[in-house]
Amino acid sequence: MERITWRNTFSVGVAELDDQHKRLVGMINRLIDEQKTLTTPETIAELITEMTDYALEHFRAEEYLMAEYGYERKDEHVKVHHDFINRTQGFMAAPVGPNLLSKELLEFLKSWLVGHILNEDMQYKPLFQQKGVS
Numbered sequence: 138m139e140r141i142t143w144r145n146t147f148s149v150g151v152a153e154l155d156d157q158h159k160r161l162v163g164m165i166n167r168l169i170d171e172q173k174t175l176t177t178p179e180t181i182a183e184l185i186t187e188m189t190d191y192a193l194e195h196f197r198a199e200e201y202l203m204a205e206y207g208y209e210r211k212d213e214h215v216k217v218h219h220d221f222i223n224r225t226q227g228f229m230a231a232p233v234g235p236n237l238l239s240k241e242l243l244e245f246l247k248s249w250l251v252g253h254i255l256n257e258d259m260q261y262k263p264l265f266q267q268k269g270v271s
């Protein structure tokens with residue numbers, strides 16, 4: 138599976154959020170790199186939990202800025218964040234192959250993150266720029 142390549146078009150114009158997105162990309166890339174060598178369910182669960190914990194921290198930072206600057210689509214955005222965590226946890230609860238990180242989960246993480254940054258996150262960019270958040 139191909140890794141995610143960070144592109145300038147992923148930038149939401151706020152350094153803190155871009156850095157967090159880059160770190161999430163890095164965490165998913167690590168899972169992609171190591172998918173064949175991650176052999177114990179415990180290691181996989183540990184890395185996924187580490188990633189979702191960091192995603193939660195990042196979502197809180199985004200949601201804080203949305204509240205602070207009165208982003209009008211905050212509620213639906215928050216819902217999308219919750220949905221991501223629920224779906225990821227759903228994958229972890231489902232019986233996957235005995236020893237392999239499921240390809241479906243990796244595909245989901247990869248396409249969700251890239252799609253979320255380019256679609257939903259990009260929608261707050263103009264407001265934050267207008268408010269001078271950088």
Ligand SMILES: [Fe+2]
Nearest residue numbers: 199253257258
């Ligand atoms: Fe977001």
